[in-house]
Structures are given as structure tokens and as C-alpha cells.
Amino acid sequence: MSVRPILAALRRHKIAAFLIVLEIALAFAIVSNAVYLVIGRLQRVDLPSGIDERNLVLLQLATAGKQNGSVASAQTDLAALRAIPGVESASAINTLPLSSSQWALDYSLRPMRVFSDGVQVPVFFGGPELLQTLGIRVIQGSAFQPSDYSDLSPKDVFKAFVNARQALITQAFAQRLWPHASAVGKVMYMGETPVLVVGVVSNIIRPYISADAHDPANCYGVISPFRAGPDLNAWYALRCRPAECARVLKAGAAKLQAMHPTETLNAQESFTHMRQRYFRDDRSMAWLLLSTVIALLGVTAIGIVGLASFWVQQRTRQIGVRRALGARRVDILRYFQTENFLLATAGIVLGCAAAIGINVWLMAHYAVPRLPVIYLPLGALLLWGLGQLAVLGPALRAARVAPTVAMRTA
Amino acid sequence: MKRYYLQLALRGLLRHRTQTLLIIVTMAIGIASCMTAYTILNALMADPIAHGSRHLYLVSMDSQPLPKPGDHSAVSSSPTLLKLRDAQALVDARKAVRQTYLAIADVNASTITGGAHDSSVLTWLTSAQAIAMFGIPLRHGRTWTAAESVARAPVAIIDEHLSRKLFGVADGVGRSLRLNGHVFRVIGVMANWRYRRQFFDLEQLYFLPGTQFPIFLPTQSALAASIGPIHPGICEHSSHAYAFGSSKVGDCYWLETWVQLDTPKQVVAYRRYLLDYAMQQHAAGRFQRAPKVALHGMNAWVAQNNGVPSSAPINLWLSLAFLALCMVNVTGLLLARFLRGSHEVAVRRTLGATRAGVFAQHLIEAGGVSLLGGALAVPLTLFGLWLVRQQQIGYASVAHLNLPMFIALFAVSVGVGLIVGVLPAWRASTLSPALQVKTN
Numbered sequence: 001m002s003v004r005p006i007l008a009a010l011r012r013h014k015i016a017a018f019l020i021v022l023e024i025a026l027a028f029a030i031v032s033n034a035v036y037l038v039i040g041r042l043q044r045v046d047l048p049s050g051i052d053e054r055n056l057v058l059l060q061l062a063t064a065g066k067q068n069g070s071v072a073s074a075q076t077d078l079a080a081l082r083a084i085p086g087v088e089s090a091s092a093i094n095t096l097p098l099s100s101s102q103w104a105l106d107y108s109l110r111p112m113r114v115f116s117d118g119v120q121v122p123v124f125f126g127g128p129e130l131l132q133t134l135g136i137r138v139i140q141g142s143a144f145q146p147s148d149y150s151d152l153s154p155k156d157v158f159k160a161f162v163n164a165r166q167a168l169i170t171q172a173f174a175q176r177l178w179p180h181a182s183a184v185g186k187v188m189y190m191g192e193t194p195v196l197v198v199g200v201v202s203n204i205i206r207p208y209i210s211a212d213a214h215d216p217a218n219c220y221g222v223i224s225p226f227r228a229g230p231d232l233n234a235w236y237a238l239r240c241r242p243a244e245c246a247r248v249l250k251a252g253a254a255k256l257q258a259m260h261p262t263e264t265l266n267a268q269e270s271f272t273h274m275r276q277r278y279f280r281d282d283r284s285m286a287w288l289l290l291s292t293v294i295a296l297l298g299v300t301a302i303g304i305v306g307l308a309s310f311w312v313q314q315r316t317r318q319i320g321v322r323r324a325l326g327a328r329r330v331d332i333l334r335y336f337q338t339e340n341f342l343l344a345t346a347g348i349v350l351g352c353a354a355a356i357g358i359n360v361w362l363m364a365h366y367a368v369p370r371l372p373v374i375y376l377p378l379g380a381l382l383l384w385g386l387g388q389l390a391v392l393g394p395a396l397r398a399a400r401v402a403p404t405v406a407m408r409t410a
Numbered sequence: 411m412k413r414y415y416l417q418l419a420l421r422g423l424l425r426h427r428t429q430t431l432l433i434i435v436t437m438a439i440g441i442a443s444c445m446t447a448y449t450i451l452n453a454l455m456a457d458p459i460a461h462g463s464r465h466l467y468l469v470s471m472d473s474q475p476l477p478k479p480g481d482h483s484a485v486s487s488s489p490t491l492l493k494l495r496d497a498q499a500l501v502d503a504r505k506a507v508r509q510t511y512l513a514i515a516d517v518n519a520s521t522i523t524g525g526a527h528d529s530s531v532l533t534w535l536t537s538a539q540a541i542a543m544f545g546i547p548l549r550h551g552r553t554w555t556a557a558e559s560v561a562r563a564p565v566a567i568i569d570e571h572l573s574r575k576l577f578g579v580a581d582g583v584g585r586s587l588r589l590n591g592h593v594f595r596v597i598g599v600m601a602n603w604r605y606r607r608q609f610f611d612l613e614q615l616y617f618l619p620g621t622q623f624p625i626f627l628p629t630q631s632a633l634a635a636s637i638g639p640i641h642p643g644i645c646e647h648s649s650h651a652y653a654f655g656s657s658k659v660g661d662c663y664w665l666e667t668w669v670q671l672d673t674p675k676q677v678v679a680y681r682r683y684l685l686d687y688a689m690q691q692h693a694a695g696r697f698q699r700a701p702k703v704a705l706h707g708m709n710a711w712v713a714q715n716n717g718v719p720s721s722a723p724i725n726l727w728l729s730l731a732f733l734a735l736c737m738v739n740v741t742g743l744l745l746a747r748f749l750r751g752s753h754e755v756a757v758r759r760t761l762g763a764t765r766a767g768v769f770a771q772h773l774i775e776a777g778g779v780s781l782l783g784g785a786l787a788v789p790l791t792l793f794g795l796w797l798v799r800q801q802q803i804g805y806a807s808v809a810h811l812n813l814p815m816f817i818a819l820f821a822v823s824v825g826v827g828l829i830v831g832v833l834p835a836w837r838a839s840t841l842s843p844a845l846q847v848k849t850n
Contacts, residue, residue, distance in 0.1 A: 015837055019742040026735045034728055062529070233530075288798070289728070292443060296732055299436055303739035306432065310746030358731075366724055 006339045009315075016307050017343060024347025024383055027300040029354035032379040033362065034293045036371050041286040043213040045279040049097040049271075050170075050204035050219065052135030055088075056271040057238050057249040058096070059256055061230040062264045069231030071151040078129075080259060081236060084251045086244035091133040092227070092234040093126030095207050096271070098278040101233070102207040105162060107222065109177060111192045118189070119217075121173060122206045123161070125152070125226035126234065133239045134204065136223075139171060141184035141199030148225040152232060164224040167195050172219035174200045212369065235267070245270060297386060304390035308336065312398040319398055320405030329399040336395035337388060344387035348380045355379070412774075415767075419775035426747060430779065433743050437783030440736025441826065442790030445819050447729035449795060451722045452815065458609040459544055463708040465507075466543070467677070469500060469667040470704040471688055473697045475646055489702065490613065491643045491663040494629065496691070501537050505683045506669035507676065508543040512536040513639040513665050514611055515632065517589045519568075519576065519625065524588070526576045532617075533589075533625040535632045535639060541567065541600065543670050551583035551598035554628050562634040565627075567598035572624040589625070592635035600626070609708055610666055612715035615641055629665070633657045639664050669705070681705055737830050744779070745834040748772055752841050765839045772835030773828065780827020784820050791819065 010017045059081075061069060074092040081090045095103050108118030124130065128146055131138065144166060152160055167188075174183035174197070183197045203219035210218060228234040236256070240248040253268040312319075319332055359371040423430045472489040473496055492500075497511035513535045520527035534540065541553045554565050566589070573582035573596070582596045602624075608617055627637065638657035645662035671677045681703065688701035706714075748755075755768055 015833065016742065016745060019738055019745065023735060023738045023742065026731065026738060030728065030731045030735065037724065288725070292728060292732060295439060295443070296735060299439065299732075299736055299739050302432060302436060303742050306429070306739075306743045307746055310750060313750065362724070368724075 003338065003342065006335065006342060010339065010342075013311070016311070020304060020307055020343045021347040021350065023300055023303045024344050024387065025350035025354055027296060027386075028348055028351025028379050028383050029358055030296060031293055031382070032351075032355045032375045033358050033371065034289050034296075035379075036359075036375055037368065038286045038289045038293070040213065040369070041282045041289075044209065044211075044282050045286075047205060047209065047213050047218070049275065050136070050202055051097060051271070052239060053271045053275065055240050055242055055245060056134070057240060057245050057252065057269070058271060058274065059236040059238070059249075059252050059268050060233070060266040061236075061256065061260060062266040069229045070153060071227045071229040074227070074229035074234065074236075077230075077236065077256060077259060080255055081238055081252050084238075084248055084255065086241050086248045087238050087252075088241060089129050089133040089239040091126045091129040091237050092229060093124065093130055093133070093237050094226075094228045094232060094234055095122065095124060096134075096235055096237065096274070097205045097207060098209070098275050099207045099235070100278060103161075105190050105222070107177075107188045107190055107195070109188060111189045111194070119173075119176065119220065121169075121220045121222050123222045123224055124204075125224040125228060126237075127227040130223065131201070133237050135239070136204060137202040138168070139200045139202060140174075140182055141168075141197070143168065143199060144225040149227055150225065152226045152228050154231050157232060161224070161226070162190060163193055164190070164226070165193070165195060166198050166225055168199045168201050168223040169197055170203045170219055170221040171200055172203050172216050173221060176216065176220065214369075237271075297382075300383075301386055301390040304340070304387060305393060308340065308391045308394035309397070312336070312394045315398070316401055316405055319401045320403055320407075323401060323403035324406040332401070333395050333399045336391055336398055340387045340391040340395075341384065344384050348383055351379070351383075352376055415771040415774045416778075418771055419778050422747075422751070422775050423778065429743065429747055433740050433747075433779050434783045434786055436736050436743070437740050437780055437823070437826065438786035438790050440733040441784060441787035441819065441823050442794055444726075444729040444733045444822070445787065445791045445815065446794035446798065447722075447726040448818075449791070449812075449815050450798060451726045458607040458708060458712050459605050463609070463712075465670050465672050466708040467669050467671055467680075467705040468708065468711050469669060469684065470706060471496070471684060472699050472702040473688070473691065474644065474663060474699065476698045489704075490666055490706070492665050492667055493661070493663055494633075494659065494665060496687075497665040497667045499687070500667050500669075500684075501539075503683070503687075506671055506680055508539045508670040509667065510537045510540040510543050511629070511665040511667045512540060512610055513629070514615055514623070514641070515627075515637050516640050517625065517637055519572065520588045521576050522586050522588060522593065526578075528572060528575055528624075531572065531625055532621065532623045533627055533632075533637070534623050535627055535629040535637070537629060540626065541598075543668065544605075546603045547601040549599050549601050550581040551596070553598055559628040559630050562631045563628070564592065564594045564631055564635060565597045566594040567600055567626040568596055569600050569602050569622065569624040571602045571622070573599050589627070589632075589635065590637055592637070594627070594631075594635070607712055609712045610668075611641075612712070633659070668708075671705075677705060733826070737826055740780075740783075741830045741833055744776055744830060745837060748834045748838040749841075752838065755838055755841055759841075769835050769839040772838050773831045776831020776835060777824065777827045780823050780830065783827070784823025787819060787823060788816070 061077075071092075078090045078092060081087060095101055102122050103124075104120050104122045106112070106118035106120050112118055126133075127149060128144065130136070131143055148166055150160070169177075169183060169188075177183060177188060178186060183200050186197050187194045188197065189195065201223065204221050205218050206221065209215075236252070238248055238252055249268060249270060253265060257263075257265065322332065323329075355371065355376065359368070362368040363370060468490055469492070470489045471492060473492060474489065492511070501509045501511055515533040515535050517531055517533050518527065518529045519531045538554050538556060538559060540546070541548055548567070549570060551567070553567060554563065558565055566587070568576075568582060568587070570580045573580055576582065576587055577585050580599065582599055585596050586593050587596060588594075602622065604622060608621075632638075634657075636657045638659055641664070642656060642659045642662040643664040645659070669680060671680050684703040684705070685701060688697055688703050691697040692699075692701045759765075759768065
């Protein structure tokens with residue numbers, strides 16, 4: 001199929017051709033950026049938490065700040081919960097990945113007089129069973145000795161909490177502090193308090209994570225040698241045998257309620273459920289963006305159909321003449337398809353520039369990461385496909401024009 | 411003449427029904443998506459408080475000590491935080507229209523018998539004028555007096571929600587409650603107040619939108635009952651232990667001071683007063699650093715420290731781009747439509763219609779279509795906002811359409827209609843009549 005007659009014909013319809021090119025360029029620029037934003041959201045949703053999340057259920061008593069939620073009573077509760085068949089391990093933990101409730105302190109390599117000058121890191125604590133319950137591995141060094149643990153109560157929590165002298169830190173945080181050496185045996189500072197790193201553990205993510213899924217700070221964490229009770233809002237985390245979690249959750253809730261008839265349960269859910277709750281906004285956002293993208297592609301298609309139909313109608317006679325002179329149906333079909341391909345290509349080239357421009361602008365203003373190059377060819381394929389699909393109807397109609405039309409006057 | 415054009419436009423609309431519908435729908439979707447995003451963004455950028463924040467200023471005064479020699483860690487300077495002594499001095503001086511200081515605490519509240527309780531209730535430690543200054547509706551009772559504050563009277567203002575929870579009635583005035591074990595008397599009940607955007611304590615604590623602060627206490631009375639701020643800020647002489655929640659905060663920088671100044675003159679005068687105060691303290695050796703004061707307008711302060719969630723402006727930009735695409739699309743459809751009628755135009759031109767007349771007629775048709783698009787956009791926008799409210803996004807509750815938005819929507823749709831109509835109308839009016847009549 002020769003391109004020259006198509007270009008000649010397009011030159012006669014500058015405005016309409018320009019509008020189609022503009023439409024495709026706009027659609028390309030918007031769709032590539034919007035889809036990238038959607039993927040960014042979805043990547044957050046899929047971020048691994050680093051704990052054995054599928055086999056974890058959570059219970060929380062609403063006894064924060066009261067007398068009867070001490071570590072001692074937590075030990076009684078935990079012993080009862082461990083007796084439930086299907087429970088492999090149980091621990092009372094101050095906070096969990098993606099729980100939206102963070103205990104955090106600032107750590108630094110040097111002593112700090114001002115407390116907020118280091119790297120802000122969430123602090124997890126919950127007795128010797130914490131590692132096993134959450135499925136956290138010790139990679140270097142060792143876990144705490146049983147004698148290292150002390151109890152926290154609401155009365156002295158902040159004083160004791162900031163004075164922990166030992167810590168396990170996550171791999172990501174170890175790398176942040178000591179990129180070239182092993183962290184085990186090193187000392188970091190919380191304010192002016194020296195803290196000895198006794199071991200490095202596998203990464204777990206924070207109670208709150210940042211907008212960028214790839215931010216290494218998402219995996220910064222410190223584990224302190226404390227035991228906590230429900231009076232500090234601790235969660236009872238139960239690691240259950242696979243397939244028994246639903247039953248364990250129900251039995252655990254019933255048991256706790258029976259042991260504390262006057263208290264209410266703040267929470268009883270699986271970790272998977274908590275995770276879903278945490279990422280609700282991201283999923284909603286992704287869904288909203290995605291529906292906009294679909295509407296946008298629909299509108300683009302409508303525009304192409306509209307203008308192509310108009311052209312077909314306008315050129316009915318011309319098509320008839322070509323048919324009378326021996327052009328086959330498929331030639332007419334190809335003509336409109338090629339024409340659309342050329343317009344789409346022009347639009348895509350223009351759109352590439354716009355897409356990159358928009359991304360650069362978004363990066364400057366809204367901390368959006370750089371658009372990966374792969375989005376451009378994928379977007380191009382999408383719009384070529386869309387263009388061909390949209391033009392197919394009008395082109396088929398054009399191909400059906402009978403040669404006799406050429407003989408009519410109007 | 412105009413009427414004739416209107417008639418022609420109407421006839422045109424009815425003749426190509428499918429196409430008309432397509433144009434209207436495309437336009438409506440574009441406008442509606444834009445208006446939805448704009449309404450949300452607008453609500454998010456609203457005044458932090460309903461009462462009007464333009465006369466409220468945050469006091470900034472550098473009263474912190476110089477770093478100790480040999481201390482390499484940089485002192486993070488938050489000159490908006492003051493010691494109680496200085497904040498109290500500013501409030502007692504009454505140099506502004508209204509003035510108050512505040513900090514956040516976290517208390518356990520219960521009835522005297524402990525029958526009903528609420529743990530971890532967020533509490534404002536503040537001074538008497540806070541209620542009036544921030545426009546918080548007081549439903550029952552009164553706020554505390556200066557004398558009560560000086561006497562450290564155990565009085566509290568709580569909101570209706572907490573009153574119901576503890577006492578079972580909305581009007582809990584006169585009842586007593588325990589806060590961290592200490593007995594306080596309720597002297598006022600406020601409405602369940604929500605600020606629209608957080609404006610206080612932005613440098614220290616960030617609260618999720620919609621967080622409520624159901625208890626207001628006189629700062630002095632709270633400290634007397636060992637209720638201290640969640641975050642005591644930087645403290646002198648007590649570097650070894652950070653006293654979270656401690657009431658021994660005499661050496662700490664922990665209070666924000668807000669003032670109401672109604673005229674630019676008052677602002678200048680107050681700044682002058684602040685500088686005088688800082689210079690006095692500097693001369694007396696209390697402020698070690700060179701006197702430095704500032705007043706931050708509430709809106710600017712909030713914009714600087716509590717940005718709108720970044721997804722909201724991105725959505726607006728996306729919607730604007732979407733509207734642009736819809737407009738290009740409608741332009742194309744209108745062009746096709748007008749050129750299809752070029753035969754008719756040619757006849758009219760030959761019969762003496764002017765170019766301007768043809769242009770006007772087409773513009774009116776375009777305007778009419780877009781007005782219809784705008785009308786359809788109203789239910790679509792409402793639907794869009796409803797859809798956003800169904801999503802469980804943190805800020806979804808603010809998504810409501812109001813009258814100014816509604817008017818803006820119509821202005822936008824007519825504007826859009828005229829813009830998209832110009833090109834096709836111009837193209838139609840420049841068709842050469844003779845050629846058209848001849849070829850057809």
C-alpha cells in the first residue's frame with residue numbers, strides 16, 4: 001500500500017487529522033503516566049511484610065492504661081492461648097508491621113543531645129517468643145538472652161523504653177548505619193544512651209510505610225528486649241498451623257473473653273485482614289485511576305470512530321470511483337487502516353514527548369519516580385491497537401461501498 | 411436572528427440524535443471528572459477551621475539555649491515552641507485581640523466510679539480563650555476563667571460524644587470525671603468539633619484527618635494533676651531522660667502560642683511587642699540567642715507544614731488532562747458534524763447569509779450542546795463524589811458539592827463549549843459557497 005496518496009488526502013483534511021493526532025498524543029501521555037501511578041500503588045499493596053503473615057492471627061484487649069493488663073496477666077493469657085490446639089507460638093507485641101500504630105525512636109551513630117535528630121526507626125518488643133511468632137530470622141549475631149528481658153508498664157514505659165541498652169536491628173537498618181561492616185557488636189545511640197547491637201534480623205516492614213514502595217526505610221526496625229502487656233496496647237499475636245488459623249482465631253477470642261468477662265476485645269483478626277485494611281486507600285486510589293484510564297481510552301476511541309465515519313461518508317464517491325477502477329474491498333479497508341496507523345504514529349511520537357514532560361513535572365512536584373522506558377513502547381502498542389480497533393467499523397463500511405456509487409451524482 | 415439560529419441549532423441537535431448524545435456524554439464525563447477532582451481538592455485546601463483562619467497567627471520566638479560547646483549534634487530549632495513561662499507571659503499580656511497557647515496530652519478518662527471509661531483520650535492543654543478563638547461551638551456551660559486557671563482548679567471542657575459515653579447524656583455540665591485518676595469537674599460541653607486540617611503541633615505530632623480532641627483542660631490545672639504533654643519537646647537540664655507525658659516540663663519548650671490579630675496594624679504592633687519582649691528577655695539573660703520573632707499566618711503555616719495528600723492534586727491534573735482530551739474529541743465530532751452540513755451552509759451562504767452569521771449560528775449550536783453536557787455533568791459529578799465517598803480513602807468524607815462549585819461547573823461547561831465550538835464554526839463559515847453547491 002502506497003503511503004503517498006494517503007498523505008495527499010490528509011493534507012486536504014488538516015484540521016481533522018490534527019485533532020486525531022492530538023487526541024492520540026494526549027491519550028498516550030496521560031495513560032502512560034496514570035498506569036504508572038496505578039502500578040506504583042499496587043506495588044505498595046504487594047510489599048512483603050517480612051513476617052509469616054499467612055499464619056498469624058491477632059487479638060487485642062481494650063485494657064490500655066488499666067491496672068489489670070500487666071505483663072504478668074499477659075503471661076497468664078498467653079499460656080492459655082498457647083494451649084489452644086493449632087497454636088504454634090504466641091507473644092504479646094507492642095506493634096506490628098502495617099498496624100498503623102507506631103512506636104518509634106531516633107537512632108544515630110553519635111550521641112545526640114536533641115532527641116529528634118537521628119534516623120526515625122520503629123521499635124518492636126514482645127518477649128522472647130516474638131521472633132518465632134512473627135517468623136523473623138536472626139541473620140547475624142544472636143537473639144537476646146532470656147535474662148536480658150525486662151517488663152514494661154505504663155508507669156515507667158517511656159523512661160525504660162528509651163533506655164534500652166541492647167537491640168536487634170533489621171538488615172536494612174544495619175546497612176543504613178554500617179554499609180560496609182557487620183553491625184553485630186557495634187554501638188548506636190538513642191539520644192545520649194548507647195545501645196549495643198547484639199544481632200541482625202531479617203527485614204520486617206514498619207507500621208506505617210512511605211509512599212514509595214522501594215524506600216529502604218520501610219524496612220528499618222529495632223527490636224528491644226522488653227515484655228509488654230495489654231495495658232500498653234499490646235497485641236496477642238498467635239502463629240497458627242496452616243489451615244487452622246480461622247479456628248484458632250475464634251477459639252482464642254472466646255478464651256480471652258472468658259478469662260476477661262468485663263473487658264472488650266479491641267481487635268480480633270488475621271494479619272491478612274489487617275494488611276488489607278492498611279492498603280484500602282491504595283487499592284481505592286488504583287481503582288479510581290484505572291477507571292479514569294478506561295474512560296479516557298473509551299473517549300479516544302469514540303473520537304476516532306466519529307472522525308473516521310465522517311471521512312468515509314465524505315469520500316463515498318471517491319471510494320466508489322476507486323472500486324470501479326478495480327480496487328478490491330481489502331484495498332479500501334487497508335487504506336483506512338494505514339491512514340489510522342499513520343495518524344496514530346504521529347500522535348504517539350508527540351505523546352512520547354508529552355509523557356516524558358509530564359513525568360518530569362510530576363517528579364519535580366509530587367515525588368513521583370521516573371517513568372520506566374518500557375511504558376512507552378507498551379503505551380504505543382496499546383494506542384496503535386486502539387486506533388485500529390476504532391477504525392475497523394468505519395473502514396469495513398467504506399469497503400462495502402459499491403462501485404456503482406461512482407456513477408451517482410451526489 | 412438569534413432566535414432563528416437557536417431554531418437551526420435545535421433542529422441540528424435533533425436530526426443527529428446519536429451523534430448529539432455522543433458529544434453531550436463525552437463532554438459531561440470530562441467536566442464531571444474534573445469537577446469531582448476539583449471539589450475534593452478544594453475541600454482539602456479549605457481553611458483549617460470553619461471559623462476563618464485569616465486573622466490567626468502562630469507566634470515564633472527563638473528562646474532556645476545556645477548549643478553546648480563540643481556538642482556536635484545540631485539543635486533542631488522549633489522557635490514556635492515556648493516554655494510555659496513565656497507562653498503564659500504572652501497570654502497574660504493580652505496584647506492581641508485573643509491569645510492562647512496549646513499542647514496535646516493523652517489521658518485516660520472515666521467516671522468517678524470507673525463504670526464507664528475511655529482510654530487514651532486526646533486532650534488539649536490550653537488556656538481560656540481557645541474556645542472563642544478557634545470558633546469551637548460550646549453547647550452547654552462555660553469556659554474557665556483566668557482565676558480558675560491561676561488557682562489550678564480541676565475543671566474540664568469535654569465534647570458531647572465523650573459526655574454521652576461517660577454520663578449517658580449530652581449535657582454533662584456539673585458532673586465529675588477522673589482523668590488519669592484525678593477528679594475534674596465538667597464546666598462546659600462543646601460540640602463534637604473537627605478541624606478541617608490540622609493546624610496545631612504540626613512540627614511535633616501529626617494526626618490523621620478527622621482526629622478528635624474530646625477534652626480541653628486548663629494547662630496549669632492539668633500539670634497540677636500530673637497530666638503532661640505527649641511530647642515535651644526539647645528540655646534543658648534533663649538530657650538523660652525524655653519525659654514523655656511528664657508534667658515536669660518547666661525547662662521544656664512545648665507550647666504553641668496562637669494569637670488573633672484583625673488588622674494589619676495590629677499585626678505590626680504585635681510583632682513590635684514580641685520583639686520588645688524577646689529583647690527584654692535577652693537583656694535579662696534568659697534568651698541566649700539574638701532576639702528573633704515572627705508571626706506565621708495560619709493558612710501559610712498549614713500549607714507549609716501539612717501539605718494536601720499528593721494524590722489529590724495529581725488526580726486533579728489527571729482530570730484536567732482528561733477534560734482536555736474530551737474537548738479535543740468534542741471538537742472533532744463537532745467539526746465532522748458541521749462539515750457534514752456544509753451543503754446546507756453553502757445554500758444559506760448563496761442566499762445571502764454572511765460569514766459572521768454562519769459562524770454565530772454554529773457557535774450557538776456548540777454552546778447549546780455543551781450546556782446540555784454541563785447539565786448532564788451535574789448528576790455525573792454527584793455520582794462521582796458519591797463513588798469517592800464509597801471508597802474508603804482518608805479524606806473521602808469531605809467530598810461534597812456546594813453552590814459555588816455548582817456555579818463554577820456551569821461556567822466551565824459553557825466556556826468549554828465555546829472554546830471547542832470556535833474551530834469547527836470557523837471552518838464551517840470559511841467554506842466557499844460556490845464550490846460546495848457545485849460539487850454536490
